């Protein structure tokens with residue numbers, strides 16, 4: 791089952807219409823993280839938008855500690871990449887993108 795990606799306006803409309811709660815949307819659908827921060831609220835959307843935003847913020851707070859555990863290291867190729875993705879090429883350490891360049 792692939793859920794069709796919907797716009798924030800669609801999701802906010804569902805909250806206004808009472809079809810879904812903000813919590814349901816955040817839990818079951820993909821929410822545009824960039825869009826929600828810069829969403830232009832139209833007349834009547836304010837309350838639903840704030841509800842959705844509050845739920846979205848909660849999920850971000852829960853995810854924060856996980857993101858912090860990723861350690862970035864500087865590779866021999868000059869890029870930073872997550873430690874787990876560092877590759878050992880013949881010319882030094884490399885990020886996955888540069889592996890071919892760094893292999894002699």
Ligand SMILES: [Zn+2]
Pocket residue numbers: 865867868869884885886887888
């Ligand atoms: Zn690189």
